[in-house]
Amino acid sequence: MTEWTRDKRYRKLEDTTAEELETLKETVQLSRYRQTYHIQPSTGLLNDPNGLIYFNGAYYVAHQWFPLGAVHGLKYWYQYKSKDLVHYEHQGVLLNPDTSYDSHGVYSGSAFEYEGTLYYMYTGNHRDAEWGRESSQLIAKVNDDGQVEKLLPPAIPHPPAGYTQHFRDPKVFERDGKLYAIIGAQRANETGCAVLYEAEHPEGSWTFKGEIQTSLTDFGYMWECPDYFQLNGKDVLVFSPQGIAPEAERYQNIYQSGYIIGELNFETLEMTHGEFIELDNGFDFYAPQTLIDEAQRRVMIGWMGLPDTEYPTDCEGWAHCLTVPRTLTIEDGKLKQKPHMNLRSLRSNRETALGYANKFLKQLHPYEGEQYELVIDILDNEASAIEFHLRASKDEATVIRYETDTQLLKLDRFDSGRLPTPVEGTARQTYLDTPLRHLRIFVDTSSIEIFCNEGERVLTSRIFPKKTANKIKVATDSGQVYLKMTKYDIEGVKQDA
Known part of the structure; x- marks a missing residue:
């Protein structure tokens, strides 16, 4: 069994040989547990879905990726392209940890379109000499030649006062002609929440608007992967809280993913809402992200796995996959998830x-x-x-x-x-x-x-x-x-x- 030291976890993909990668890939392909119609890594560990978008007639789906083993190490974004969210073409690495701001991992984020151009906002993870975490939110732009350009310095260079460096996973959306980024955060008192930033242009200044005010004031120690959208005239906030104690049949997994539905006032940031409801009642579901498909349906894809858990394929050099795409609707005040209609082509x-x-x-x-x-x-x-x-x-x-x-x-x-x-x-x-x-x-x-x-x-x-x-x-x-x-x-x- 490989001993995953810090140096091994943070070894760059670029520092490996083609022979080493091919040997690892061959080992992974021998696994009897390889999936047939789910996105899965060719090697290493897959986690959060990132950068989901329908843009210029095609779907783009990326995910967090540590390529060298089934552990959480130096993260890249790996991307796929699809015409139907069922059949995918590998696009390879989309974002590399190649700046001083994301030197220790390209963490989760989202894709968005602005005036015909494709952008990404993501969390850059950097560690100082004492291994202290430094978190910033970066913008990347896809130029006309298809090359991805990181726009430096970071759009949001550090968390605002009152929040720790557990500040990540921006989801960008547009409302009333303005851009907003909702970010998962941890307060200084080590409780979880979500905050909002505002911008007139993705390459301009991003202004801190404040914390979204919910009735969930002491609900876990960190909210990961927040996602805001409107559906059937209602405001929906999806997030993955960490540190929730089990209650009867609820909250049985190590970390949860769920949602609240209500109304969000963008002036006061107060959200009136119903109870927090888990999105999935199984064992392996976390960090979902949504997009709008070509028919204007809200579609969700999740990570079919959990952090801090060992899986039987770890010893084979790979772990995890993404769920099938699910169309979301609101019925009787709750989200319903139906398999995307394109899955019938399988x-x-x-x-x-x-x-x-x-x-x-x-x-x-x-x-x-x-x-x-x-x-x-x-x-x-x-x-x-x-x-x-x-x-x-x-x-x-x-x-x-x-x-x-x-x-x-x-x-x-x-x-x-x-x-x-x-x-x-x-x-x-x-x-x-x-x-x-x-x-x-x-x-x-x-x-x-x-x-x-x-x-x-x-x-x-x-x-x-x-x-x-x-x-x-x-x-x-x-x-x-x-x-x-x-x-x-x-x-x-x-x-x-």
């Missing part, structure tokens, strides 16, 4: 079974597969509980259990194969607002994304079963349930490196 064939399951029937249909989309319609439910066993074998299964009376839905990966560590418990659960009637599930080689009742709840998790775990089974505790199950095989998506 379907390569179709099997359908119509029948019933009861406590004696352990397998509804001899479905097999490691990569597929499964659509389940519950036509009539007389059972006290239903279980769907996916990626199942004699020894392994990822179990989705629904209890009819309480509307409790549980994802259990106790027998899903190898597990990340440390993780509290092997199950995550949530109570549905309405009886379960529809499931749409995306299974890849080492992940599962479960959309309940057209996006009323979503559960996302990495799973690491054996290749022989490829069956689908259905069972009930008592009574019977009538189902329509449709399975679409997904054979993989070619990504040109």
Whole structure:
């Protein structure tokens, strides 16, 4: 096992040899857990999605990347280009840690268009001689020849008074002819919040407007990856708070991602809002970012992973992937997440079974597969509980259990194969607002994304079963349930490196 010293973590990609990188890439490609239709790193560690934008007829998606191993080290931005958010072309490194301001990492940020030009704002991470953190927010501009130019000095050279150097992840948006940047911050008293900056032009002066005033005054010690947008006439603030204690079935992961909906006054920065609601009730979801697609839909992509967690692929030289894109809507005062409609292009064939399951029937249909989309319609439910066993074998299964009376839905990966560590418990659960009637599930080689009742709840998790775990089974505790199950095989998506 490699001992990741500080020097190794902060070794530059440019200082490695082509032979070294090719050997690492070959090792990674041998992993049996490589995904087929999710963005994943060719080597090393992927984390936060960055710079998502639809610009000049194409989508651009980047992510944080440490290329030399499955640890958090010197971060780059790696970019992909797509026509549909499904099929991607590798664009390579977009931003390098090559200035004194980002010498220790190009951290998270966003893309935005201004007067026909593509810009990025991101956090530059620098460490002083005592390894103290120095955080600044930089602007990069894509020139007419396609070259990315960093505009120095930084647009925001340091945090304002009253905030620590945990000050990062700017998301830029336009409102009423002005540019705004919302930034995740930590107050001097080590509590989390989000702050707002304003500018007339991306290459001009960025003015500190203040802190967004919410009722969440003592809600974790840091808010990462904030995102503001309007949807259905409402203001939505998405962020990832760190340091939230578990409450019953809520806040069970090491860090959370969620949202509040309400109204934000841009003069006073006061936001009236409802409760903080988690975006995902599974094990592995963090640091989401949104964009507007070509049809003006709000689309979200998240990091399918968590910080401070070891995954079974770490020893193979790679870790993590991004989620499938999800279209956001507001219904009954809550965000709903539905798989983006372009994902239907992944379907390569179709099997359908119509029948019933009861406590004696352990397998509804001899479905097999490691990569597929499964659509389940519950036509009539007389059972006290239903279980769907996916990626199942004699020894392994990822179990989705629904209890009819309480509307409790549980994802259990106790027998899903190898597990990340440390993780509290092997199950995550949530109570549905309405009886379960529809499931749409995306299974890849080492992940599962479960959309309940057209996006009323979503559960996302990495799973690491054996290749022989490829069956689908259905069972009930008592009574019977009538189902329509449709399975679409997904054979993989070619990504040109």
